[in-house]
Every structure is written in C-alpha cells, then in structure tokens.
C-alpha cells in the first residue's frame with residue numbers, strides 16, 4: 001500500500017481515537033494532542049508545550065514531565081517530524097491547500113508574502129524567550145494547531161473558520177506557508193529529530209534524475225542530494241514518504257540512519 | 263481574460279475576503295465576561311500559564327460542568343471554565359477534576375484538608391446577592407437559592423426582618439457568608455429570576471481586603487496578623503497640626 005494512504009489513515013485514526021476516547025466509547029486515548037492519557041495510565045504530553053509552561057512558571061507536575069519525555073523520546077528516536085506527517089491535523093489542511101493550489105495552477109504566481117524557511121526557527125526561539133519573559137506559554141496561547149485539533153476532537157464550529165483561514169493562507173498567500181515556514185512546533189520537531197533513526201535514503205546510482213520527488217516533497221530542500229550523491233534527508237523532512245511512493249526507480253527508501261557514520 | 267481565469271481570481275478574492283473577515287471578527291470581538299475556573303485552580307495568571315489545555319479535567323467531570331474556552335470566547339483559548347447558570351459545580355466528594363490535571367494547574371493541596379480531598383474547601387468563587395432584583399428583598403417569599411445550597415445555613419443563611427410595608431409579614435433575606443461559600447453556583451443555577459439575582463464571581467473580583475492596620479481585637483489571636491506588619495510607617499505629626507490650624511477648622 002502507498003505510504004501516503006497509510007499516513008492519512010494514521011492522521012484520521014488518531015483523531016478518531018481521541019473523539020471516541022473522550023466520548024467514553026473506546027477507552028484508549030483521553031484528552032487531546034496537548035496532553036492525554038493512554039489506556040488511562042500512560043501520560044502523553046506535547047514536549048514543546050511543557051517546555052513553554054516550564055519556562056513560564058518554573059514548576060510543573062511530574063505527570064506532565066513524564067508525558068513530555070515519552071513523546072520527546074519517541075519523536076527524537078523514530079523519524080524526523082513524524083508528528084507533522086502522521087499525527088498533526090494541520091497537515092491534512094495544508095496538503096489539501098497545496099492540492100488546490102496546483103489544480104488552479106497558482107504555483108507559478110508570486111507569493112503575496114515572502115517568508116523564508118528559516119522564519120520558523122526564529123519563531124521557535126521567540127516563543128521560548130517570550131514564554132520566559134511574559135510568564136505565559138507564548139505560542140501555546142495562540143497556537144492554531146491547538147485551536148484546530150481541539151476543534152476537531154471536541155467538535156466546536158468556531159474551528160471551521162480557523163481551518164478555512166489556514167487553507168486560504170496556504171492556497172493563496174504563501175506557498176506551503178504554515179508547515180514549512182511558520183510553524184514553530186514543526187521547527188521544534190525538526191530540532192529534536194536531528195538524530196532520529198528512520199530516514200529517507202537516496203541511492204544516486206538508481207536515480208534517473210526525473211525530479212518527480214522534488215515535485216511532491218513539501219520540504220524540497222531536504223532532497224538537494226538527489227541525482228548527485230548518496231545520502232540521508234535532513235531532519236526538516238516530515239517523513240511523509242511521498243518521495244518514496246513516487247520514485248519509480250527505487251532510488252529513495254526509508255532506511256535506518258547510523259548517526260555515527262553520517 | 264478567459265472564463266477560467268475569471269473564476270479563478272473570483273474564487274481567490276472571495277476566499278481571502280471570507281477568511282480575512284473571520285479573523286478580523288474574532289480578533290476584534292470584546293464582550294466582557296467573568297469566568298470561573300475549575301476547583302483547585304491556581305490564581306488566574308498562574309493558572310492560565312500552567313494549563314496545557316488538555317481537557318482531562320473537563321472529561322473527568324461527571325456533570326459536564328466544565329467547558330474549554332473556544333477561540334473567540336475572550337479568555338485564554340482552550341482553558342477550562344464553567345458557567346453556573348447553565349451547569350453548576352456539584353462539589354463531588356472526590357473532586358475528580360483535580361487529580362486528572364497533569365500539569366498541576368489544578369492543585370489538590372488547595373482543595374484538601376488533612377491531606378484528603380475535601381469538597382467543602384473548594385473556593386472557585388463567591389456568591390453575591392443583587393438586593394435590587396432578588397424578590398425576597400421585595401418581600402415576596404423565595405428561598406430557592408437557600409434550599410439549593412449544599413452548605414445550607416452556612417454559606418447562605420436567611421436573615422429575618424420585619425416588613426414595615428405590610429406590617430404583618432417578615433422578610434426572609436438570603437445572605438451569603440463568604441467564609442463558607444465554595445462558589446459552586448448551585449444557588450445561581452436555582453435562582454428564579456430571569457437573570458439570576460444571586461451569582462458567583464471570582465473571589466478576587468468580589469471580595470475586598472483589609473490591611474494590617476485593622477485588627478479584630480475581640481477575637482483570640484486577632485492580632486496575630488501584626489507579626490509581619492510593616493512598622494516602618496510613621497505618623498506625620500505636622501500634617502495633623504497643620505490640619506487643626508487650617509482655616510476650615
């Protein structure tokens with residue numbers, strides 16, 4: 001099966017587990033993507049949110065810290081930004097926006113705004129500094145991801161407006177704006193995924209330089225070695241596997257990266 | 263321009279206008295609203311920075327009392343609150359919402375007595391009676407709030423007063439004792455007037471504070487508050503003398 005389909009199933013299934021868990025129908029996951037309880041016992045928390053709360057208050061319960069460590073380790077070890085492609089509901093919106101943008105052939109239009117890809121890292125740093133200075137979790141309080149995921153999980157209609165606004169922003173204002181330029185959570189996972197093990201690997205020998213992969217990749221910069229030399233993608237890769245799906249020549253595949261060599 | 267291009271740019275303009283309008287509306291909304299936090303909540307600033315917005319407290323509440331603030335609700339998005347007029351806090355004995363909180367934004371030590379959760383020590387707010395609109399203050403018999411209070415005769419008691427207008431009836435006036443009131447809002451929920459004449463406000467909104475310079479000398483240990491009192495304050499004798507010498511006197 002195509003990786004892209006499996007990943008869509010994962011994105012939707014996680015939201016469904018939350019919805020059913022909160023309704024008390026299926027007691028697996030309770031809470032939301034900020035913090036939750038797995039099987040009523042294992043705490044899971046968003047490590048970026050916990051870090052901001054910690055910087056804001058300098059005290060936080062051990063339950064949240066344990067939960068954050070679990071999630072931190074999973075994403076730090078498994079695959080870079082796996083959260084973005086396999087869990088985050090925003091990805092469903094922005095991928096759809098990109099699809100529409102392509103359909104309307106807007107991609108050649110100039111962007112309304114030019115936001116560099118490095119912007120997200122400044123935003124990440126700023127979120128942490130502001131959390132400390134203002135004594136409140138700065139990004140958490142304005143997080144569009146929070147509004148959307150809670151909107152879906154706890155079904156409130158105001159979120160539809162936010163979802164639409166994100167769609168419009170990515171479709172008409174900035175190409176791949178939210179996920180690959182603005183989102184500090186994605187940047188956070190890119191940073192902690194620096195040493196993650198599962199990566200897309202390029203084998204230059206098999207590559208015919210058709211450049212199909214560069215068309216589908218939402219973070220094209222990570223494929224700069226394609227056609228040139230062997231190598232693993234950088235941690236900005238969202239591990240969506242699109243490139244693996246599309247490459248007809250078996251030049252791209254998920255494999256285990258040995259960080260000592262790389 | 264071709265038909266297709268026209269449709270394309272029309273779609274673009276309409277979408278941007280709609281989304282922009284939505285964001286504008288949400289950003290400029292400002293209906294003032296006081297809100298009540300769940301039991302055990304730290305003080306407002308601490309609470310809203312510690313809450314991770316997970317709704318585990320909301321889900322732990324068996325009465326659907328708690329809600330998460332939505333975008334546009336005029337409080338930190340995603341934090342829990344409740345509206346007693348809709349659903350009050352039923353002061354569960356085991357206060358399930360508190361231990362559910364993973365971050366400590368709801369602190370069990372604030373609702374415990376002798377290391378055990380104690381619903382009577384919940385202080386989510388304090389009830390206030392609007393004497394203008396409470397019909398009991400008009401002389402009409404009503405004790406709905408008094409009957410609804412889980413701490414009947416402590417948090418709300420009735421004060422009897424002669425009704426001079428009829429000269430043969432009594433007023434039965436509901437009075438709130440802030441020392442016992444938990445702020446659960448069952449009174450507000452039960453109030454029979456169109457908009458509740460008794461309602462819960464956050465304690466920091468509803469209550470005053472007395473400085474160290476007033477002491478209940480008739481109470482045992484009444485002067486214990488003086489232990490940490492600031493004694494560096496000096497009387498300005500001149501000021502008093504000048505005042506006595508001024509023309510007005």
Ligand code: SF4
Pocket residue numbers: 206207208209210211212213214226227246247248249250251252
């Ligand atoms: S899709 Fe495969 S063959 Fe084509 S350029 Fe990319 S890696 Fe090379």
Ligand code: SF4
Pocket residue numbers: 200216217218219220222223233236237238239240241242243244
């Ligand atoms: S490199 Fe491949 S897996 Fe990574 S973001 Fe691009 S398309 Fe997705």
Ligand code: SF4
Pocket residue numbers: 300301322323324325327328350351352353354357358359360
């Ligand atoms: S004490 Fe009980 S009724 Fe009150 S908010 Fe907590 S769970 Fe709900």
Ligand code: SF4
Pocket residue numbers: 312313314315316317318319320340341342362363364365366367368
């Ligand atoms: S359980 Fe705690 S962190 Fe979660 S929403 Fe309630 S108060 Fe906030």
Ligand code: SF4
Pocket residue numbers: 391395396397398399404405406407408436452453454455458459460
């Ligand atoms: S229920 Fe309302 S109207 Fe009746 S006594 Fe109480 S505050 Fe007054």
